[in-house]
Amino acid sequence: xxxxxxxxxxxxxxxxxxxxxxxxxxxxxxxxxxxxxxxxxxxxxxxxxxxxxxxxxxxxxxxxxxxxxxxxxxxxxxxxxxxxxxxxxxxxxxxxxxxxxxxxxxxxxxxxxxxxxxxxxxxxxxxxxxxxxxxxxxxxxxxxxxxxxxxxxxxxxxxxxxxxxxxxxxxxxxxxxxxxxxxxxxxxxxxxxxxxxxxxxxxxxxxxxxxxxxxxxxxxxxxxxxxxxxxxxxxxxxxxxxxxxxxxxxxxxxxxxxxxxxxxxxxxxxxxxxxxxxxxxxxxxxxxxxxxxxxxxxxxxxxxxxxxxxxxxxxxxxxxxxxxxxxxxxxxxxxxxxxxxxxxxxxxxxxxxxxxxxxxxxxxxxxxxxxxxxxxxxxxxxxxxxxx
Numbered sequence: 001x002x003x004x005x006x007x008x009x010x011x012x013x014x015x016x017x018x019x020x021x022x023x024x025x026x027x028x029x030x031x032x033x034x035x036x037x038x039x040x041x042x043x044x045x046x047x048x049x050x051x052x053x054x055x056x057x058x059x060x061x062x063x064x065x066x067x068x069x070x071x072x073x074x075x076x077x078x079x080x081x082x083x084x085x086x087x088x089x090x091x092x093x094x095x096x097x098x099x100x101x102x103x104x105x106x107x108x109x110x111x112x113x114x115x116x117x118x119x120x121x122x123x124x125x126x127x128x129x130x131x132x133x134x135x136x137x138x139x140x141x142x143x144x145x146x147x148x149x150x151x152x153x154x155x156x157x158x159x160x161x162x163x164x165x166x167x168x169x170x171x172x173x174x175x176x177x178x179x180x181x182x183x184x185x186x187x188x189x190x191x192x193x194x195x196x197x198x199x200x201x202x203x204x205x206x207x208x209x210x211x212x213x214x215x216x217x218x219x220x221x222x223x224x225x226x227x228x229x230x231x232x233x234x235x236x237x238x239x240x241x242x243x244x245x246x247x248x249x250x251x252x253x254x255x256x257x258x259x260x261x262x263x264x265x266x267x268x269x270x271x272x273x274x275x276x277x278x279x280x281x282x283x284x285x286x287x288x289x290x291x292x293x294x295x296x297x298x299x300x301x302x303x304x305x306x307x308x309x310x311x312x313x314x315x316x317x318x319x320x321x322x323x324x325x326x327x328x329x330x331x332x333x334x335x336x337x338x339x340x341x342x343x344x345x346x347x348x349x350x351x352x353x354x355x356x357x358x359x360x361x362x363x364x365x366x367x368x369x370x371x372x373x374x375x376x377x378x379x380x381x382x383x384x385x386x387x388x
Contacts, residue, residue: 007181008142010093018065018082021078022064030057034056034057037053038053041053065095066095097140103133103144108151112151118158118160123161127164144161145179146182155186159228162181162182162183165179189216190224193213193220197210197214198247200254202257204294204297207298214251215308221243247314251305251317255305255317258298259325261295262295263325264294265287266281266357266358267282268280268282280335281335281336281339281351287354295357296364299325300364302322306318326365329362333362337378358374362374
C-alpha cells in the first residue's frame with residue numbers, strides 16, 4: 001500500500017474506492033448510462049461509439065470529482081471508503097488527468113505503444129500538444145511526457161520533451177520544476193532497483209530477480225545520462241552517482257565471494273607425504289547439496305552479469321571472478337577425469353557425482369557443448385577403468 005502520495009503514482013488501493021464513490025454516489029445515473037452505451041457499442045462492434053461514450057463520461061466525471069473534492073466533508077467521505085491515506089490526493093490527480101484526457105489520448109496516438117527511436121516529427125507534434133495543454137489545463141501539462149514515457153521502448157527518451165521546453169540540457173533547471181516529472185519517475189525506478197539489489201543477502205539468494213533488477217538498473221543508469229547532462233553537484237546527478245556507487249559496492253562484494261562459493265562445491269585434498277603434494281579432488285564424501293546449490297546460484301550470477309557489469313561499474317570485479325573460476329574449474333575437471341580412471345567402489349560413485357556437478361557448472365559458465373564433452377570424457381574414463 002502506498003504510504004504517502006507521489007506525483008504520477010496512483011495507488012492501486014485508491015482506484016476501487018474512487019470508482020465506487022464516483023459511480024454510486026456522485027454520478028450514479030451517468031455511470032449507468034455509460035455502462036449501457038459501452039455494452040451496446042461492444043455488441044454492435046462499434047468501437048468508435050464506445051470511445052465517444054467514454055469521452056463524455058470522462059468529461060462529466062472530471063467536473064463532478066473536482067466539485068466534490070473541493071468540499072472537506074466529501075473528502076472525509078471518500079477517506080472512509082479507502083484504506084490508503086493518499087486516496088484523496090490520488091483522486092485529485094485523477095481529476096487533473098480526466099480534465100486533459102483527450103489531449104493525453106492524442107499523445108498516445110502520436111507515440112504508439114512500444115515505439116522505438118523517438119523521431120523529430122513526433123517531438124514537434126508533442127511540443128505542439130504540450131503547448132495546447134498548458135493553455136487549457138496547465139496542471140496536466142507535465143503528464144504529457146509521462147504518457148510518452150510509458151509508450152517508449154527506451155523510456156528515458158521522453159526527457160527530450162521537457163528539455164526542449166526548458167531549452168536546457170542539464171539537470172539543474174528541470175529537476176526542480178514540474179517539467180522534471182519524467183526524470184523523477186525514472187530516477188525513482190532507478191532507486192527501487194538499487195534498493196532491491198542492496199537487499200540481497202549472501203550466500204543464499206535467487207540470481208534471477210537479482211539479474212533482472214541489475215539489467216533494468218544498467219539500462220536506466222546509462223540511458224538517462226544520454227538525454228540529460230548529469231552534473232555531479234546537481235540533484236539528479238547526486239542521486240545517480242549514489243545509486244551507482246551503492247550497486248557497485250554490492251556487486252563487487254558478490255563477485256569477490258563468488259569463486260570461493262563455487263569452488264567450495266568441488267572440494268580439493270592435498271596429497272603426498274605429510275599432505276605436501278598437489279591438490280586433487282576430495283572423493284571421501286559425496287557432494288554437499290547446499291554448497292552445490294550456492295555454487296550454481298553464483299555461477300548463474302556471473303553468467304548473467306557478463307553483459308551488465310560494465311554499465312553497473314563492477315566490470316573489473318566480474319572479470320577477476322570469471323577468470324579465477326574458469327581456470328580452477330578447468331583444472332578440477334582434468335584432475336577429476338584422472339581420478340575416474342582409477343577410482344573404485346564408493347570413491348567412483350562420488351567421482352561420478354562430482355562430475356555431474358562440474359558438468360552443470362561448465363554448462364553455465366562455458367557452453368552446453370563443453371559440458372556434454374566433459375560428460376562423454378567421464379563416461380569414457382569409467383569405461384576404461386571397468387575394462388581394466
